[in-house]
Amino acid sequence: MNPAEEIKQLFPGSVVSTGLQTNKPLATIKKEDLLIIAEKVKEMGFDNLSLITGIDYRDRFEIIYNFFSYAKKQNLVLKVILDHDKPEVDSLESHWKVADWLERETYDLVGIKFRGHPNLKRILLPDGWVGHPLRKDYDMGVDQFVTLGEDGEDIVSTDGSNLLRR
């Protein structure tokens, strides 16, 4: 049976819609129920969390989880729609350890906050970077420079005079 439909049967109130993402079963769910459904998804044997994608649609954020089950050789896609003003969703770090970095990356580049994440810091860009680059309203015109602090930590500023040659 299609795992997306299965989830819909188990949680009729939480699943907004089901469908296909090209050829993978897709379930769009309410953001409040992500953690409960994720627990069930893990029980169903989806032990590999392939990918977390955050997308900025200007009026809303979508966050997409691609799961795969090694035992059943099945795919499952979960999609959660978030408000644009307050993009926040529960962290799946406790169920899939790989979510730790995938969520940090999504936070870093798209700016979606993950509730309950133990170490929600920037991962690819240095701490102190202004803005989230993969948002559509990110200002590409501003140059931000990184310099080294006394302990070797990154200091971000728009002033590159310490770094650049005169």
Place this chain on the structure above:
Amino acid sequence: MRTEELLINMGPVHPSTHGVLRFKLTMDGEIIRKCDIVMGYLHRGTEKLGEMKTYLQFVPYTDRLDYISAFPNNYAYVKAVEELAGVEVPLRAEYIRVLTLELNRIVNHLVMLGSLLLDLGGSTMIMWGFRERENALQLFEMLCGARMTFNYIRPGGVREDLPEGFIPKLNEFIKDMENRIVDYEELISGNEIFIMRMKNIGVISAKDAINYGMTGPSLRGHGVNYDIRKIEPYSVYPDLDFRACVRNECDSFARYMVRIDEMRESLHILRQVVDAMPEGKPTSQAKYGIAPMTGAPTAVSTYFPRIFTPPPGEVYSRIEAPKGELGFYVVSDGTIKPYRIKIRSPSFCNLTAIPKMVEGLMIPDLIAAFGTIDVVLGDVDR
């Protein structure tokens, strides 16, 4: 006896981090208690650049993600776009693609073996590995003129047909390579020092490995029979005879042996591809989407338009790259540029397991375990 904890910094410029990666190690004497990984020193904003380029223009950027094995990167992205746009690819193009993918898998493992052994203190293997790699690179050069960044696999097929004299040279390479792998095994696999540094080092259970998102050869060293070429067959892999190489020991040595086995399997695939190479055009001749740009036609992608508009939609497409599961999540909004490209890079997810893997080991063991994970920093930081 309680000892003082010591913080040791490794990188971002360190010979054995394969690029610009930084480990922050909390040491208790010589034992690693905690390993923090700091990355992002090669973050080039590829995903954002993808939103500014047309579908075809993004292909060269995929070359530079995992620059040791660029063909699989090309292919993974092109496959996603083709799935999104519904493009039919001629059979000959698919065979040429598989040929390049498998050849690149060998090249990747050669570099991996070389740098692993170099990190462990033996410099023979890197000389040997790069010697054979040079032969393979000459084949790549015949195909597309580039040694590392190919831009060869395009939506709708490949850029050009196989050049004259390619197949005989490839056969020569395959024949040569068979003997070389025996040499490598004689040099490394039975070496006592090597075995002592690899066996029972960097052990992590299969369940943990999956939970930490490891894929590809690194995972197959943990007894998980999982190969996307088998499970979700793509291209012409269903027609080819090969097996997924699996080892059960869960340690660094098993992960190393998987690579050696995979090189043999790749040669086996290459031989079949050469035999079964069909005649035909290497590029799809179907007209697709909006008309091509005006201007003089060039030899590049003669039939398939340079600018095209896939219908709105999203796709996650993945392949078995030499390092693991490589996927591209492409969202189209019906314009000539992708709305969003997300790269699922194997190195990034495989690296997640390192802190868990090296807890309680020593620094030299960290280097051994890290070498068998086979990470490329362009792929980690994107």
Place this chain on the structure above:
Amino acid sequence: MDPLTIDTTKIKITKKKPVTALDKLNDTGLISTVLAAREREGLILFSTIDQIFNWARLSSLWPVTSGLACCAIEMMATAMAHHDVARFGMEIFRASPRQADLMFVAGTVTKRMAPRVKQLYEMMAEPKWVISVGSCANTGGPYHDSYSVLKGVDLIIPVDVYIPGCPPRPEAWIYGIIQLREKIKNKGYGAKWGLNK
């Protein structure tokens, strides 16, 4: 071969046989004036400080091991058996910048890596040279539009030789190295120290 410790007692100078060590030295063009005067068992060489120093420096350039991105793989290929950069006396890639006198900036210099690259350069002892390799290090290359990439390494450190390519072939590397050797050969250190007034 060190010109200052040649055992000259074994060298016989005849005008018709230009194959002695001294003639070879003369042929390099580095020591323009070689006068051999046999005084008991010694030899006197006349040259300029510049030429002796430059000759020594360009013959043993030790690069620092700092690969940044794709070009670093071609750096490895250049150093390996097929292209064999040891021909130029620079096969010893030093892991510490203190022991190196040449830096290949091989790859994309991101904003986050830029202060580290600069620090590496500052840690190297004088005299030191920098070769910027590949489009990314030269100008930002394909990543010029990116938010996190520095648009050329020459914004932060002085560069002696630029090698174009994405990534440059090993032959291009070797050509770049030869260009740097030419540059070193023609540099006057004596003038800097006030020696050849």
